[in-house]
Amino acid sequence: MLSRRCPPEQSDTPVTTPADAASEQEPERHPDQERAFEPSPGPAFEPAPEPHGARPGARRRPGGRTARIRRQVLDAVLAELGEHGYDGLTTDAVAARAGVHRTTVYRRWGDVGGLLADVLDAAGDDDWQPPDTGSLEGDLRALNEEIQTALTAQPPVVAALIAASFRSEKAAHAQRRLWEDRYARCEIVVTRAVRRGELPPHTEALPLLIAATAPLYHELLLLRTPPDPRLPGRAARAAALAAAAGAFPGAAAADAT
Amino acid sequence: MLSRRCPPEQSDTPVTTPADAASEQEPERHPDQERAFEPSPGPAFEPAPEPHGARPGARRRPGGRTARIRRQVLDAVLAELGEHGYDGLTTDAVAARAGVHRTTVYRRWGDVGGLLADVLDAAGDDDWQPPDTGSLEGDLRALNEEIQTALTAQPPVVAALIAASFRSEKAAHAQRRLWEDRYARCEIVVTRAVRRGELPPHTEALPLLIAATAPLYHELLLLRTPPDPRLPGRAARAAALAAAAGAFPGAAAADAT
Structure with missing residues (x-):
């Protein structure tokens, strides 16, 4: 249920502008969406309707760079958290691991609390349903x-x-x-x-x-x-x-x- | 059940030697020992049989300065924790609040984790019993x-x-x-x-x-x-x-x- 795909792929290391960060969304759903009661993100990460720091009226485009960056960053948060716990979690370490510019992380998520909150919001953004066993x-x-x-x-x-x-x-x-x-x-x-x-x-x-x-x-x-x-x-x-x-x-x- | 007597009395501000810290114990029990399932120390603090850092073979004396210092320090930990949470908890702040020398705290408890552990050990050092209501x-x-x-x-x-x-x-x-x-x-x-x-x-x-x-x-x-x-x-x-x-x-x- 929890993905072991950490660290995330490093193939894409874009640097966004604030407009980028606020204007793109990724709509497609991923297949492995069996999730329990907790945050269990991984390769199946999906963007929340409104990422932290997004401008309310910003135009939305499906998929694209912003959604990809979000997935990379949130995967990096989980990888850092799994390896080092909260005390090893810094925006700099997350940015380095995700291969994105540190100002992108800072601008979009603010601080470690913002990153954690977005991980949790993203984890709830699935179509998990409880089991139906008949009793x-x-x-x-x-x-x-x-x-x-x-x-x-x-x-x-x-x-x-x-x-x-x-x-x-x-x-x-x-x-x-x-x-x-x-x-x-x-x-x-x-x-x-x-x-x-x-x-x-x-x-x-x-x-x-x-x-x-x-x-x-x-x-x-x-x-x-x-x-x-x-x-x-x-x-x-x-x-x-x-x-x-x-x-x-x-x-x-x-x-x- | 939880004492509100925070901060502790500041009347006694001794500085101990390592020998002091290891050799004294306070045996008397305090009256308000109704405690629940959690750490609920306060005025009724009592020393654990062997405080952290005590030398195993050290001679024990009933009551005295070491037990008093322990009570002051652990009360200070609780007061700091209640006011500032873990992030505000430092051995220096605890020492200042308890009115004891910082090296005393450092020598006896080591770090914040040692202080917390001793608070929890002390909380278990009572004669709490579960309620007996008849059902x-x-x-x-x-x-x-x-x-x-x-x-x-x-x-x-x-x-x-x-x-x-x-x-x-x-x-x-x-x-x-x-x-x-x-x-x-x-x-x-x-x-x-x-x-x-x-x-x-x-x-x-x-x-x-x-x-x-x-x-x-x-x-x-x-x-x-x-x-x-x-x-x-x-x-x-x-x-x-x-x-x-x-x-x-x-x-x-x-x-x-």
Whole structure:
């Protein structure tokens, strides 16, 4: 799921003007868009609708140099982060690795926080959908497997990105946007389970999804417990059992009690 | 639960020798030792059996200057962390705030990571016990209330400490030791519930406790969701329902299936 294609190709080393940086976009989608709950960019990077620092009214052109530069720069951020962590991350190192001029990076992303925020925004710019296995527990387990894979990947890019988001308000907001988007996409898992009769009507999706996934982040990121192959299934099963027993009644049902 | 007594008293500004730093300990316990799952030091600071940098065979004397300096320095770490976060934390700033010589801090704790690790070790050096409310759900809810209080306190010392532990291997290990100790102490909550017949025999305590508490850390620390007064109870109830339904069968029971 996480690309190992680091560092990015160095074949193109353009230097842009500010107008370049603001005026081009790349619309095509890449095939490998299976993403979990976290930033997992790589060769499939896609531009966000409005890159940081872009002029609001700027004309858009599909594809081109700006999108290519963005991909190179954001791939370089991930490679630097995976190798050196946040403390090794500088706009200069990113520019050098991406093969672009340092003023381009500075002008377009501002600082390391801006770079991290754009990595996270770009990671959310895909068409990832949660797994559909036919059962709530199966869907949650498959989701957790994706999360465990991402959090234990080497180099530890996703873990480093989450850790880095503690260091920058911009990155923290982008990290939160990405998670909110992922949880919103996962609501269909709960809707389907209600429709199948596995869950009480009005089951609230978000707390259920957090209950199912939080133990993964807690053990792998906070407690740094070695990965346990039983963890994704166990957390999924616990959340599914709790939900079936009515642990997440939702606002309407809760008000009625 | 978290002391607001920051900055610490400045009445004592001794300069120690290395021999001082290694030879004195303070044995008396302070009364306000109700602590949650996290570092919550303050006026009740107590020395760990062996401070960082202490010589293994050093003679111990109860109380005294070294213990007082340690308390001042660790209180200063917390105050700096609460005000400025990790990025404002330097051994010099801590020394100045604690009113001790900078070489004392440098010699005894080495660096910021050593200071953070000692804060976390000291936080675990209490006689905190989990709540005993008479029911599993009640115990877990009370525990979660403590966690929510700690994670949302102002200044955000606990959140800053956890974030800082991503920056230093020493602090990360100490954070993990503290959590492991807290979870171990909480196993009695599960034992009591099994004894009361609320849970199946052989219910595994640790995954149950993580399921109950992880949503708090996830929402308040990672997602940065505004505190929800229903969160502690909801996470407790979900974990209790899942556990009662057999979600945490333990190794023996799981092997038998």
